[in-house]
Amino acid sequence: MDTRETALLLFVEMEKTKNFGSSLIRDTLNKYDYEDPREKAFLKRLTEGTLESLLTLDYVINAYSKTPTNKMKPLIRSLLRLSVYQILYMDTVPDSAACNEAVRLAKKKGFERLSGFVNGVLRTITRNKEEILNSESGFWQELQKNPVQALSVRYSVPEWMISLWEAQYGEEKTEPMLERLKNGRPLTIRLDSRLTEEEKAQEIAAIEVAGVTVQKHRLYADAWNLEGCEGIGHLPGFAEGLFYAQDVSSMLAVEAAGISGGMMVMDLCSAPGGKTTLAARKAGSGKVICGDVSERKAALILENTDRMKCSNVSVNVWDASVFMEQYKESADVVLLDVPCSGLGVIGRKKEIRYRVTKEDLAALVTLQKKIVDACWQYVKPGGILLYSTCTLDVSENEEMVRYVTEKYPFEAESIDPFLPECLHSQQTKAGFLQLFLGEWDTDGFFMARLRRKK
């Protein structure tokens, strides 16, 4: 494999399809499964690192290029981004190799005419590398005049997102979140609660033997963080359904619903089925009626409920924004894990920060309202509506709770009885919880516990 060429073609493809996706990177890596592991590791680091640093890289390139990156040909833009990432952040790559390889690829891809330009920009960046890598140097001085832009370039997060968080949650919450973003998020699993303590210990030991480092999560007894794990599919116990990969915030949301044995639960936006599988265990002899908007999504839920051997679940294809009369006032608990902007998971899905725009937020709120308008009616009088999102945006979170409680017969009630004590606050007493990205070793996540008045 020509690793750099593979990375380049991948980035050009991302630009063409406007799909800046870690899934595209994963697919490419899978395609080269048979390759030398060192080449694969190089490809992974180069592509993931470049994707994660796009805004930083563009700022550096633009400082030394007459043509700004947004006016460049897509192939040249991608080539420069990937090469500057190697020069600045990959110590194992000699600067000269990064430059020479870029020139070779420019020529090979039919851009002979621009190879001199590529060479010039990269050599200049190489000469100024020390200054660029020193955040106190003159290179960054001009940028400091605009604090939001400075954060945006430093953490490669769009300015609008930073401004939104600063306005909604304050600077003191925003910058630490951006800082924690740099570490990414670990993979977390939830052991099946049906296992005995001894079986759980055996499963954890088996995962360790497979070369993965495990650490118990501080907020949830059955949750473990895995490190050094490239995909969970091959881990012992996966196929047998002994665990489910899930962020702890999602586990807490199901806890907050207070589901107990015999209950009838509806999970309206449920693919790939993470909350469904936990709700199913808690409902025991009761049942979970769940669904999602397409056949493909429903198939994903089925795959997971089958693997986790959840026999008390029925899976449907439905549009949650359309009211279904047959379920009126039938559920003890309704889980509404609505489609959202996903800003709380940008540590995991790095591309979300480039894909979501500020304009998307309003459209999402409209959809969330339509879903709520239909689904509140499934809750029995006295039952619970658990509203949740994996985002950090007041309009999709607190304001949606206000929408529900003002328009429909619901009131928020304390979630403290369902949460570890360290999370208790005025906010959780009032019935909702905003988890900030990484603050408690979870994704950014919001949940609200709303009881239907009798």
Ligand SMILES: C[S@@+](CC[C@H](N)C(=O)[O-])C[C@H]1O[C@@H](n2cnc3c(N)ncnc32)[C@H](O)[C@@H]1O
């Ligand atoms: C946040 S995800 C759900 C995650 C899931 N609850 C879990 O824990 O694994 C939101 C889901 O809403 C689904 N969705 C979007 N629009 C929908 C609609 N109109 N009706 C039903 N589901 C919808 C999406 O397909 C997506 O799977």
